[in-house]
Structures are given as structure tokens and as C-alpha cells.
Amino acid sequence: xxxxxxxxxxxxxxxxxxxxxxxxxxxxxxxxxxxxxxxxxxxxxxxxxxxxxxxxxxxxxxxxxxxxxxxxxxxxxxxxxxxxxxxxxxxxxxxxxxxxxxxxxxxxxxxxxxxxxxxxxxxxxxxxxxxxxxxxxxxxxxxxxxxxxxxxxxxxxxxxxxxxxxxxxxxxxxxxxxxxxxxxxxxxxxxxxxxxxxxxxxxxxxxxxxxxxxxxxxxxxxxxxxxxxxxxxxxxxxxxxxxxxxxxxxxxxxxxxxxxxxx
Ligand SMILES: Nc1ncnc2c1ncn2[C@@H]1O[C@H](COP(=O)(O)OP(=O)(O)OP(=O)(O)O)[C@@H](O)[C@H]1O
Ligand SMILES: [Mg+2]
Numbered sequence: 001x002x003x004x005x006x007x008x009x010x011x012x013x014x015x016x017x018x019x020x021x022x023x024x025x026x027x028x029x030x031x032x033x034x035x036x037x038x039x040x041x042x043x044x045x046x047x048x049x050x051x052x053x054x055x056x057x058x059x060x061x062x063x064x065x066x067x068x069x070x071x072x073x074x075x076x077x078x079x080x081x082x083x084x085x086x087x088x089x090x091x092x093x094x095x096x097x098x099x100x101x102x103x104x105x106x107x108x109x110x111x112x113x114x115x116x117x118x119x120x121x122x123x124x125x126x127x128x129x130x131x132x133x134x135x136x137x138x139x140x141x142x143x144x145x146x147x148x149x150x151x152x153x154x155x156x157x158x159x160x161x162x163x164x165x166x167x168x169x170x171x172x173x174x175x176x177x178x179x180x181x182x183x184x185x186x187x188x189x190x191x192x193x194x195x196x197x198x199x200x201x202x203x204x205x206x207x208x209x210x211x212x213x214x215x216x217x218x219x220x221x222x223x224x225x226x227x228x229x230x231x232x233x234x235x236x237x238x239x240x241x242x243x244x245x246x247x248x249x250x251x252x253x254x255x256x257x258x259x260x261x262x263x
Contacts, residue, residue: 003028003201004049004086004169009061011041011048018044020225021061026169026201031192033216033233034205035248040222042205046171049203050088051078065169083114087162091174093154096161097146103130103157104142110164129160133190152183156190163194170194173205188215209252213237221245 002025011019019041026032034042047053049063051070063070065085073081090096098106107129108122117125123142130138133156135149146154155175162170172191176184192215195202206212212219213233220230221244229242240246 002026003066005062005064006049007062009045009048009063010059011044011053012058013054013056018225019048022227024220024227026203028168028199028201029195030217031195031202031204031215033212033219034203034222035207035209035212035219036222037207041225042222043173046088046173046203046205049171050082050086083110084165085167086169086171087167088171088173089158089162089175091177093151093158096158097154099146102143102145106161107164110161114165129163133160151179152187155179155187159190169201171203171205176211185214191215209237209248221248
């Protein structure tokens with residue numbers, strides 16, 4: 001059974017149809033890559049899943065976490081789901097990190113609020129999380145502020161914050177786009193490892209099929225508010241069924257992800 005199942009998700013804002021019936025299914029221990037050109041609705045799909053749509057957005061369809069329907073949950077319950085069961089990291093780690101709070105505090109606040117942990121236990125779990133995302137000298141790092149870390153390290157910290165309450169689903173929206181190429185691969189490998197070790201269901205949003213080919217198990221491609229293609233990574237990237245996926249692949253410089261040209 002899938003962990004998160006999105007069916008026929010439609011979102012319209014101010015009379016504009018942004019999502020036109022998105023179907024997407026995430027499973028535990030799997031990275032599902034979501035690609036597609038700018039404006040195709042990738043971020044909106046993630047925000048809708050977290051119940052974070054702009055005011056006045058009209059939404060219909062199904063978003064089920066296990067056997068629980070999320071669309072239409074009262075705000076209080078949705079807030080619990082958002083804190084504890086589904087988490088999101090964004091392109092710019094500054095979106096998730098508070099500049100004035102120490103790294104340790106940002107992680108422990110979540111655990112104290114949502115899990116009702118005491119100060120000491122929350123602190124020790126924060127240090128464990130920083131270790132898990134491979135921050136050097138984690139106990140010392142917990143006492144420092146976000147600006148004292150490099151961009152790649154900040155994104156790792158944002159991932160630790162997202163994982164603070166042990167979510168089942170992690171939505172990573174272009175998590176490496178703002179990073180130096182030299183650190184991008186490390187953050188992707190980290191997401192892959194966390195997915196495997198914690199059994200997370202990861203939705204990895206990117207417009208970059210190269211990034212996708214490095215870590216995703218399944219790939220979906222969006223265009224104009226719809227998923228136009230979905231399947232195992234190897235199949236989608238080697239034998240794309242949709243002309244749009246083929247066009248995206250043709251724009252890629254990497255040899256190994258190109259459709260094969262026969263024997
Ligand atoms: N707050 C908003 N109000 C109205 N329309 C919006 C809002 N945010 C996004 N849109 C529109 O929704 C559509 C989908 O946007 P979305 O941000 O999901 O695209 P995306 O696939 O994530 O693109 P990118 O690759 O550039 O991040 C776009 O046409 C965008 O203009
Ligand atoms: Mg986006």
C-alpha cells in the first residue's frame with residue numbers, strides 16, 4: 001500500500017486551473033522524483049499535500065496518508081499531520097531556518113511542541129539528528145546559528161529540522177538547486193540514505209532529470225498541471241513514453257540518461 005496517495009488533485013486560484021487532476025503515489029523507503037518545467041505545478045502539489053495553499057485556493061480530489069484523507073481536515077489536525085507525519089524542505093534553507101535561533105533550538109522546539117519531549121531528551125535527540133545528517137561536531141554545532149554554516153551544511157540542518165518529529169513523508173522541493181554543484185551530490189546522497197535507513201517516503205521535486213537519475217526509484221513528469229508520465233526511473237528515463245519527457249531528456253547533457261538509440 002502506498003504511504004501517500006494523491007488522486008485527481010485539482011487546485012484553482014482566482015479562476016486559474018493550476019493543478020488539473022494530479023495522480024501521484026509515494027511508498028515507504030522509495031524516492032519518487034517529480035520533474036517538469038517551471039510553472040508546471042510541482043511546488044503547488046507539495047504545498048497542497050501539506051495543506052499550505054494560498055488563501056482562496058479551491059481544491060478537490062484526494063490526498064490520503066495511509067488510510068487517512070487529508071483534504072478537508074480541520075486546521076488543528078492538519079497542523080499535527082504537518083508537524084509529525086509530513087515534512088518539507090525547500091530550495092533555500094533560509095525558508096526553513098530561523099536566523100536568530102541556534103540550530104539545536106530549532107530542532108528541539110519542534111520536538112518539544114509536537115512530541116512533548118523534555119529539554120534534555122530533546123537536546124540529545126537533536127544532537128543525534130545532526131549526526132545523522134553528517135554535521136561535523138554535532139554537539140558544538142547545536143549551539144551555533146545558521147549563518148555560521150555553509151549553504152550545503154544549512155540544507156543538511158534544514159533536513160534535520162524537517163526530520164525532528166519522525167515524519168513518514170518528506171517533500172524536498174528543489175533541495176539542491178541553490179547549492180554549489182560540489183555539494184549538491186552530497187545532499188542528494190544524504191536524502192537517499194535517510195530514505196533507506198528511516199523508511200521515509202520521499203518526494204524529490206526538481207526540474208533536473210540528471211538529479212533524478214542519480215537518486216530516484218520512481219519518476220513522474222508534470223506538465224501544465226498534470227502528471228503526464230510516471231514509472232520506474234530506468235523505464236521513464238530510457239524509454240520515455242511521452243513526447244514531453246523525451247524533450248526534457250534531449251535537453252540533458254548526460255549520456256547515461258538519454259534514451260537508447262538501439263544496439
Ligand atoms: N500564490 C499563487 N497564486 C496564484 N498562482 C500561483 C501562486 N503560486 C504559483 N502560482 C501559479 O501556479 C502554477 C504552478 O506553479 P508552481 O510553483 O507549482 O510551479 P513549479 O512546477 O514548482 O515551477 P518551478 O520549477 O519554477 O518551481 C504557475 O502557473 C504559477 O504561476
Ligand atoms: Mg517550484
